[in-house]
Amino acid sequence: MTGFAVQVRDLTVRYGSTVALDNVSFDLRPGVITGLLGRNGSGKTTFLSVAAAFRRATSGAVLVDGEDPWENARVMGGTCLVRESGDVLLDEPITENLGFLEQRRPTFDRTAAETLLEVLEIDPSKRPDKLSRGQRSAFGVVVGVATRAPLTLLDEVHLGMDAPARYAFYDALLADWIEHPRTIVLSSHLIGEVERLLEDVVILDHGQVLAADDAATLREQGLTVTGPADAVDTFVAGRRVVARQALGRTAQATVIGSVPDDGARARAAGLELGAVGLQDLFVHLTGHPAADDTARADTLTPQESR
Amino acid sequence: MFDGRDPLYVQIADQIRNDVLSGALQAEEQVMSTTQYATTFRINPATAAKAFAELVDEGVVYKRRGVGMFVAPGAREKLRAERRESFFADVVDPVLEQARLLGIDVDEVVARLRERADHAGRAAHPDPTPQAGAR
Amino acid sequence: MTTATPAVPSPGPTTTGPGYLVGQVWPTARWLLRAAIYLAVWFWGLAVVAVTIATVVVAVVSEPTVSILAFARQGAIWFPFAVFIAVSTAYFSVHVATGLTRRSFALGAIVTAAVTALVYGGAFSVLLLVERAVYGAVGWEWRFFDDLSAGAGPGTFIPASLLTYLVAYLSGLLVGMAYQRGGGFAGTVTLPLTAGPILLVSALFSADTGPIATESWFGGRGLSVPIAVAAALLVAAAMAVAFDRLARGAAVPVRTT
Numbered sequence: 001m002t003g004f005a006v007q008v009r010d011l012t013v014r015y016g017s018t019v020a021l022d023n024v025s026f027d028l029r030p031g032v033i034t035g036l037l038g039r040n041g042s043g044k045t046t047f048l049s050v051a052a053a054f055r056r057a058t059s060g061a062v063l064v065d066g067e068d069p070w071e072n073a074r075v076m077g078g079t080c081l082v083r084e085s086g087d088v089l090l091d092e093p094i095t096e097n098l099g100f101l102e103q104r105r106p107t108f109d110r111t112a113a114e115t116l117l118e119v120l121e122i123d124p125s126k127r128p129d130k131l132s133r134g135q136r137s138a139f140g141v142v143v144g145v146a147t148r149a150p151l152t153l154l155d156e157v158h159l160g161m162d163a164p165a166r167y168a169f170y171d172a173l174l175a176d177w178i179e180h181p182r183t184i185v186l187s188s189h190l191i192g193e194v195e196r197l198l199e200d201v202v203i204l205d206h207g208q209v210l211a212a213d214d215a216a217t218l219r220e221q222g223l224t225v226t227g228p229a230d231a232v233d234t235f236v237a238g239r240r241v242v243a244r245q246a247l248g249r250t251a252q253a254t255v256i257g258s259v260p261d262d263g264a265r266a267r268a269a270g271l272e273l274g275a276v277g278l279q280d281l282f283v284h285l286t287g288h289p290a291a292d293d294t295a296r297a298d299t300l301t302p303q304e305s306r
Numbered sequence: 307m308f309d310g311r312d313p314l315y316v317q318i319a320d321q322i323r324n325d326v327l328s329g330a331l332q333a334e335e336q337v338m339s340t341t342q343y344a345t346t347f348r349i350n351p352a353t354a355a356k357a358f359a360e361l362v363d364e365g366v367v368y369k370r371r372g373v374g375m376f377v378a379p380g381a382r383e384k385l386r387a388e389r390r391e392s393f394f395a396d397v398v399d400p401v402l403e404q405a406r407l408l409g410i411d412v413d414e415v416v417a418r419l420r421e422r423a424d425h426a427g428r429a430a431h432p433d434p435t436p437q438a439g440a441r
Numbered sequence: 442m443t444t445a446t447p448a449v450p451s452p453g454p455t456t457t458g459p460g461y462l463v464g465q466v467w468p469t470a471r472w473l474l475r476a477a478i479y480l481a482v483w484f485w486g487l488a489v490v491a492v493t494i495a496t497v498v499v500a501v502v503s504e505p506t507v508s509i510l511a512f513a514r515q516g517a518i519w520f521p522f523a524v525f526i527a528v529s530t531a532y533f534s535v536h537v538a539t540g541l542t543r544r545s546f547a548l549g550a551i552v553t554a555a556v557t558a559l560v561y562g563g564a565f566s567v568l569l570l571v572e573r574a575v576y577g578a579v580g581w582e583w584r585f586f587d588d589l590s591a592g593a594g595p596g597t598f599i600p601a602s603l604l605t606y607l608v609a610y611l612s613g614l615l616v617g618m619a620y621q622r623g624g625g626f627a628g629t630v631t632l633p634l635t636a637g638p639i640l641l642v643s644a645l646f647s648a649d650t651g652p653i654a655t656e657s658w659f660g661g662r663g664l665s666v667p668i669a670v671a672a673a674l675l676v677a678a679a680m681a682v683a684f685d686r687l688a689r690g691a692a693v694p695v696r697t698t
Binding site: 045049052053054055056071072073076077078079080081083087088089090100101103104105149 | 464465468472531534535537538539540541542543544545689690692693695
Binding site for chain 2: 032033167170171174175178195196197198199214215216219220267274275276277
């Protein structure tokens with residue numbers, strides 16, 4: 001068992017008059033760590049809720065391991081959604097929670113859970129409602145990792161955790177996944193931090209899919225062009241420019257959409273090409289188009305403005 | 307370790323190429339596995355796999371089924387030959403451009419290069435000095 | 442690649458049939474009952490202590506003529522009622538998040554309500570009979586009297602209590618789920634439907650006292666106990682079905698921590 005595959009087909013979810021997901025379709029490859037990126041309100045949590053059968057879709061379908069997860073004991077039993085601090089028994093000590101999970105999750109590994117609790121410095125005799133925000137998140141992380149569900153969905157689970165705890169979490173997640181492959185969906189705003197864990201990426205924006213690809217291919221879509229302002233502008237003419245900075249006669253433009261001969265053309269024009277990090281790419285892709293136009297206007301060089 | 311803005315797989319591939327060029331990785335020597343890369347550098351093994359795929363295409367490494375990735379024989383020479391091309395375009399030409407900007411004559415640059423080369427050569431192969439009682 | 446073996450062997454999730462019931466419903470009922478019985482022990486323990494003290498006080502002042510324990514009936518209705526509201530709210534999210542179905546939640550909760558009603562009803566009946574024996578030994582008159590069942594005998598107050606408890610606990614589940622699905626306003630507005638049946642069933646067993654005197658409904662004759670039992674069971678069944686329907690479609694609410 002390497003993990004459930006997920007297929008999303010024309011999924012629409014409405015809350016009253018608000019459309020949280022608008023006819024989205026994409027696939028999640030089984031056994032792969034996929035990053036689910038999106039601004040607040042983009043529909044990430046809604047999608048994860050539907051995949052975990054926490055709520056129903058308004059229309060369309062999510063198929064987990066080929067089946068509708070709603071009231072499906074097999075699929076639900078193999079799906080674990082951890083939201084922020086997790087849905088655990090708040091007034092029972094952590095040890096009781098572990099026993100509760102052990103009896104209901106066939107793949108749950110108690111030893112792994114106890115080890116991770118130690119690493120994250122959580123006292124297992126405490127009740128979750130007596131823990132700090134960060135500790136509760138850490139316990140949620142433990143539940144998510146130790147359950148070893150074929151479909152593990154982690155929704156902003158890092159909230160409240162300090163940097164050392166977060167990095168311990170990333171290490172533990174990666175190591176455990178390497179040993180016990182499964183499908184993991186990681187939703188996080190700290191894109192720079194989790195980027196190295198991701199194989200695939202799905203970006204949601206305003207309830208629609210902005211991008212769904214493997215992380216390397218997605219990153220290749222962005223490039224920075226640096227050099228003399230005129231040469232840069234010529235190079236990027238007619239292309240999707242999402243940012244432009246100028247300092248004196250030198251300019252740097254960020255472009256979405258690279259073509260194969262960019263390298264050669266840039267060298268010929270005396271320009272330097274650079275890569276765009278996933279976080280920056282995400283910011284540019286989800287930014288407002290109007291901002292790009294003003295960015296161009298704001299960076300007139302002294303010569304041009306005379 | 308991998309902090310640059312370049313995609314991780316590019317950085318890994320570059321690091322392996324540099325190791326092959328410098329001799330840190332010899333021909334037929336085994337390269338770290340994707341899992342080892344993953345656990346050592348805390349990255350997804352798929353990233354290392356992508357770097358390997360690129361290096362296999364270039365002929366820098368090859369895969370021995372069930373064993374791992376090994377440096378291909380002749381990889382160092384191949385990389386040297388490739389880098390020769392870009393050395394002149396990416397390294398030497400900008401030097402000349404800089405010299406021109408600063409008003410430095412080409413001959414001065416050449417003289418400097420010669421002097422440094424001789425110095426380095428002497429350091430690598432010191433002149434034999436007569437030793438008492440020798441031969 | 443190893444698969445972890447849980448310390449307590451649990452049947453894997455199957456979708457239908459007896460395997461499903463054993464795999465999902467029974468652990469749910471067992472878990473909920475664990476908490477419910479723990480609370481029941483506390484409740485009746487405290488009740489015995491309180492009633493003993495009260496009896497002694499009354500005995501010192503005058504002489505007890507009615508069962509003092511009978512007044513625990515209201516507590517035995519409303520305390521677990523509140524607990525079952527929590528089952529529908531707090532526990533429901535944990536249940537679904539742990540990968541279990543709403544069907545197993547609903548069935549497990551209903552089974553728990555029924556068993557808890559038996560536990561409270563059983564404890565109440567036994568303690569009442571003990572109290573009656575004690576009164577008899579000391580020479581006091583003993584009557585079961587509370588606001589709705591003046592002078593009723595065991596043949597009435599035992600089924601009356603049992604069924605009132607059952608309906609009350611199912612009502613707790615239903616009220617909790619109504620709030621869960623409809624929000625605060627809808628949950629409150631539907632209280633007559635979701636909690637009203639408790640008063641209705643209490644009234645079904647009452648003779649001629651209290652706000653609802655059912656004797657007059659049936660041409661002057663008090664509702665006989667078997668008919669009242671049947672009616673109460675019907676009400677209980679209807680509430681169980683309503684709760685089940687609501688639970689099957691309930692979404693796990695968004696976290697607000």
